[in-house]
Amino acid sequence: MSFRNDFLEKLFHRKGGIKLGLGRIASAFPLIMEKKIPVYHVAGTNGKGTAVYAVSHILTSNGYVTGRFISPHLYDYNERISVDGTDITDPEIVDIYRYIEKKVPDFEELSFFEITLLIAWRHFEMKGCDRAVMEVGLGGRLDATNVIDWPKTDIITSIGFDHMHILGDTLEKIAFEKLGIIKKGDLVILGYGHGPEFGGWLESEAYSRGADKVLISRCHEIQTDMMDLSADQKNNIALACCAVKMTEKDITVPDFSQIKLPGRFEEIMPGIIIDVAHNSPAIASVVSHIRAKGLKVTVLYGAMKDKDISAVTEILAGITDDIFVVSLDAESRGAQVKDIVERSGEAVRPKLRYFENDEKTILAALGCAGDKGHKLLVTGSFHTIEKFVRSGIGFDKVIR
Numbered sequence: 001m002s003f004r005n006d007f008l009e010k011l012f013h014r015k016g017g018i019k020l021g022l023g024r025i026a027s028a029f030p031l032i033m034e035k036k037i038p039v040y041h042v043a044g045t046n047g048k049g050t051a052v053y054a055v056s057h058i059l060t061s062n063g064y065v066t067g068r069f070i071s072p073h074l075y076d077y078n079e080r081i082s083v084d085g086t087d088i089t090d091p092e093i094v095d096i097y098r099y100i101e102k103k104v105p106d107f108e109e110l111s112f113f114e115i116t117l118l119i120a121w122r123h124f125e126m127k128g129c130d131r132a133v134m135e136v137g138l139g140g141r142l143d144a145t146n147v148i149d150w151p152k153t154d155i156i157t158s159i160g161f162d163h164m165h166i167l168g169d170t171l172e173k174i175a176f177e178k179l180g181i182i183k184k185g186d187l188v189i190l191g192y193g194h195g196p197e198f199g200g201w202l203e204s205e206a207y208s209r210g211a212d213k214v215l216i217s218r219c220h221e222i223q224t225d226m227m228d229l230s231a232d233q234k235n236n237i238a239l240a241c242c243a244v245k246m247t248e249k250d251i252t253v254p255d256f257s258q259i260k261l262p263g264r265f266e267e268i269m270p271g272i273i274i275d276v277a278h279n280s281p282a283i284a285s286v287v288s289h290i291r292a293k294g295l296k297v298t299v300l301y302g303a304m305k306d307k308d309i310s311a312v313t314e315i316l317a318g319i320t321d322d323i324f325v326v327s328l329d330a331e332s333r334g335a336q337v338k339d340i341v342e343r344s345g346e347a348v349r350p351k352l353r354y355f356e357n358d359e360k361t362i363l364a365a366l367g368c369a370g371d372k373g374h375k376l377l378v379t380g381s382f383h384t385i386e387k388f389v390r391s392g393i394g395f396d397k398v399i400r
Contacts, residue, residue, distance in 0.1 A: 007094060008077055011112060025114045025144045028104045032118050035125050036150045037067070040243060043136040043143075043178045044157030044191065046282045047236040051157050052135045053261055054240035059131050060084050061254035067124035067132040069145070071113065072382050074263045074276070075389060081120040083127045088119075096122045113137050114144045141180020151185035151212070153247045157236055158191050158281075159202070175202060184210030189217055189243040191235070217242045229256075230265060230289035263385055265289060271369065273297075274388070275379045278304065280311040286379065287319050297377045298369040300362065302326040302384035303335045309343040312380070317348045320374075324365035326358040328383045337361075362391050 040055050042048050052070055059066040066084055073079040078087040096119045101107050110118070124132050136143045159175045179202070182188055188211045190202055199216055206214045217239045229237070237256055245251050263276040265286065277283045290297055299320050303309050316323050325341070328334025335343075337354045344352060353368070355361045369376035378388045 007097075011077075011097075011115065021142050022144070022147055024106065024109050024111070025117065025147045027106060028100075028110060028114065028118060029121070029147045031103045032100060032122055033125075037124060037129055037132045038247075039148050039150075039152040040131065040133045040155065040247070041136070041145065041148065041152050041181050042134065042155045042157065043140040043181050044155070045159055045174070045178075046277075046279070046285070047157035047191065047232060047239075048135050049276070050233050050236040050261055050264055051155050051240045051243075052133050053259065054237040054256070055133045055155070055244055056085070057256070057259055058240060058244045058251065058254060059133070059248075062248070062251055064130040064248075065128055067120065067127065067129040069117065069120045069132065069134045071116075071135055071137045074382060074385060079262070080116055081123055083124065083129060088123050092123060093119060096126075111144075117144050117147075136178075136181065139177040139180070141177045143181070146181050149183060151183065152187075153243055154181055154186050154188045154211075155239060155243050156188065156190050156202070157239060159198075171198065172201075175205065179205050179209060182206055182209040182211050185212050186210070187212060187243075187247060188214045189239060189246065190214065191217060191239055213246075215242065215246060229261075230285060230292075232285045232289075233261065233264060263382065267375075268389075271374075272376050272378065274385045275377065276382050276385060277379050278307060278381045280308050280315060283312050283315050283379065286377075287315055290319055290377070296320075296372070296374045298365060298372065298374045299323045300326065300365040300376060300378045300384070300388060301340070301380045302328045302387060303340060303380045304328065304333050304383070305335045305339065306333070307335070307380075309335060309340055310345055310348075313340065313344040313348045313352070316379075317351050320377075321351050322353055322365075322368050322372075323348075323351050324353045324361050324368070326354075326361050326384065326387060328381060328387065334381075334383060358387070359391060362388060 042051050049070060052068060056066050056068045068082045070080055081088040099122065100118050134145045136145050140146060156178055159171055159178060188206045203214050203216060241253055263274055265273060265275050267273050275286050277286045297320050299316050301316060301323055313323060325337050327336040341349060341352055353364065355364060365376060378385055
């Protein structure tokens with residue numbers, strides 16, 4: 001069986017949509033888990049990825065063998081599970097999968113995400129991890145990562161409007177889901193910037209859920225050259241520093257000037273920037289960073305159906321006259337070009353560019369950026385980045 005074409009394809013097809021709830025994983029996890037590794041649990045609307053990579057960087061730099069679990073992946077499934085920055089290998093995935101298949105009686109009921117989480121935990125144990133950094137997949141309260149029930153360090157990066165059809169249509173409802181990762185005895189680090197009233201409410205809610213200590217992070221001094229990072233990235237790295245320094249003893253904050261943040265305003269080749277921003281607050285942050293750097297950009301944009309496409313395209317239209325739009329499939333959850341056009345405001349539509357197929361649209365976006373001397377910003381979703389890179393239009397060298 002080919003790993004890429006057969007094994008992974010079978011695993012991906014287990015998705016069956018998002019399956020929230022802890023019933024299945026709560027039964028399976030104790031059959032796999034042999035060691036209670038100290039955990040950093042990261043939730044939030046935006047900034048989770050930056051915080052996860054930053055916490056992992058700090059811990060590894062200080063000699064801790066560190067497991068990292070992220071979702072979704074950017075280019076390759078194996079990115080989801082790594083130890084000290086080295087991704088799990090294909091044979092390791094298959095071996096652990098087979099082990100779990102034998103250990104869990106209700107294996108067939110597990111979702112794609114739940115199996116991936118179990119593979120990650122088993123891998124961390126086998127590699128002798130001292131710490132695990134776990135990114136919440138969606139929400140928090142009903143996310144499979146919430147199966148971890150021993151005291152841990154929780155990082156809540158931000159609370160904003162996203163996945164409202166699942167998490168709720170107010171900040172309080174969304175916060176209820178995000179704060180659901182907090183267990184009795186946890187240390188909780190809250191991102192700042194929510195305002196005193198809402199921030200105070202978040203702090204009170206965290207304590208009511210059993211938190212041992214709650215800190216609202218401020219932007220601590222980080223002794224490094226971070227000029228190429230956005231303000232939000234710097235804030236989330238500061239948040240990570242605060243969390244680790246409050247949890248561990250004798251921590252030395254490492255240099256962050258060379259930290260790799262895949263898909264976070266990452267220039268993968270000269271003139272081509274990818275960013276996985278997928279909702280209006282994240283896009284607004286990217287646009288603010290572009291303005292601060294004085295960049296001229298052409299945009300390639302694709303989105304999932306559940307996003308506020310009208311708001312996002314309006315924000316993007318503020319920095320460019322050329323927004324090239326492509327369709328996404330992503331298990332039929334992706335928006336088509338016609339959806340993006342129809343859901344964009346009338347003032348934005350003249351700036352939207354598209355052709356009879358996505359390949360021609362991508363080629364035209366590259367040509368437009370080149371002709372105008374612009375950077376090409378590829379954004380809107382992890383799936384947009386994957387589509388662009390895997391199109392193979394001159395960028396096969398960035399595919400793993």
